Amino acid sequence: MKQTLNILQNTVIGDIERCKSLSDLSDIRVSVLGKNGQLTAILKNVGQLPPSERPIIGQLANSVKKSISEMLDKKIRLINIEEWNASLKEEVTDVTLPDKGFLMGHRHPISQTITRISESFRRLGFSVESGPEIETDYYNFEALNIPQDHPARDMHDTFYLKSGDLLRTHTSPVQIHVMKHQKPPLKIIVPGVVYRCDADVSHSPVFHQIEGLYVNDSVSMAELKGTLEFFLHDLFGDTLAVRLRPSYFPFTEPSVEVDLECPFCKSGCRVCKKTRWIEVMGAGMVHRNVFRSVGYDPDLVTGFAFGLGIDRIAMLLFNIPDIRLMYENDNRFLKQF
Numbered sequence: 001m002k003q004t005l006n007i008l009q010n011t012v013i014g015d016i017e018r019c020k021s022l023s024d025l026s027d028i029r030v031s032v033l034g035k036n037g038q039l040t041a042i043l044k045n046v047g048q049l050p051p052s053e054r055p056i057i058g059q060l061a062n063s064v065k066k067s068i069s070e071m072l073d074k075k076i077r078l079i080n081i082e083e084w085n086a087s088l089k090e091e092v093t094d095v096t097l098p099d100k101g102f103l104m105g106h107r108h109p110i111s112q113t114i115t116r117i118s119e120s121f122r123r124l125g126f127s128v129e130s131g132p133e134i135e136t137d138y139y140n141f142e143a144l145n146i147p148q149d150h151p152a153r154d155m156h157d158t159f160y161l162k163s164g165d166l167l168r169t170h171t172s173p174v175q176i177h178v179m180k181h182q183k184p185p186l187k188i189i190v191p192g193v194v195y196r197c198d199a200d201v202s203h204s205p206v207f208h209q210i211e212g213l214y215v216n217d218s219v220s221m222a223e224l225k226g227t228l229e230f231f232l233h234d235l236f237g238d239t240l241a242v243r244l245r246p247s248y249f250p251f252t253e254p255s256v257e258v259d260l261e262c263p264f265c266k267s268g269c270r271v272c273k274k275t276r277w278i279e280v281m282g283a284g285m286v287h288r289n290v291f292r293s294v295g296y297d298p299d300l301v302t303g304f305a306f307g308l309g310i311d312r313i314a315m316l317l318f319n320i321p322d323i324r325l326m327y328e329n330d331n332r333f334l335k336q337f
């Protein structure tokens, strides 16, 4: 048995040394050390030997097994290094080739528009505030001089929650949050998401507004007009005319709608619905009742507020024909910006 083991060890070690590939090494491992391998068979039969031989043969078989295993592992490492060196010699890297390019993501047109609008207002000294998207009836309506049963509530197709709260229908409630916690002078803009039960090419159930609020001791309508003209000219170029039309919002008095001369035509087109003007926002002087609801004395402070639809501005800036395109997450659309 001793001789058989010695012969097996010498033969196998010779085979391993001559081996040129990992798959041949794997074959050797299976035929010698595998479940039905030669050495495994010997080890299995050690128990059948006379008791005096068992420990000697057992020890010898285990040491043969150990040296074959070590030899196999050593040879595997050697072949791996040889293959690696050979591939390095064969594969030439041309460092002068141009790279494959880096796939950059795109900022959504709405995010780009918010940044541009915010930068414009920052230059006029406005700071950016935010507020909750889930609102109480009080902040969204009541404190803004829209009591229960006021017909203006119908203009906001509101999503109500089971709790009785609602998804804010405009960014104007943030006026109340900010005024309740800060004293004038105040000069803020509030970009944010708002919700209305409304959907067609120019109406989305989820859209974005920017609220603006300036409160001080003697703010005038002329300042409102100057501020909005500066902003719209900054965004669309100063060749386009801006006009204010009388309107109605319960939280401003007087109230106006602000129109921008159509950037796409001089005589009327599909975008301006042949009117040459595009309505871009609502605005006005803050109503005395709104000041009362936040604890300001309406005889001591005045202010203006405005609210514009960011999505509509983005449609104008980027020439996007349908508001819904901005919410469909279609990469072919988003890649263009």
Ligand code: FA5
Pocket: 169, 170, 171, 172, 196, 198, 199, 202, 203, 204, 205, 206, 207, 208, 209, 211, 249, 252, 279, 280, 281, 282, 283, 284, 305, 306, 307, 308, 309, 310, 311, 312, 323
């Ligand atoms: C308001 O929401 C007022 N809170 C704005 C305001 C603020 C007026 C402060 C005075 C003082 P209005 O409902 O008109 O107003 O909406 C303002 C703008 O949001 C609109 O001019 C329009 O550009 C945009 N808008 C309204 N509904 C939608 C909609 N469903 N999808 C996309 N944009 C919309």
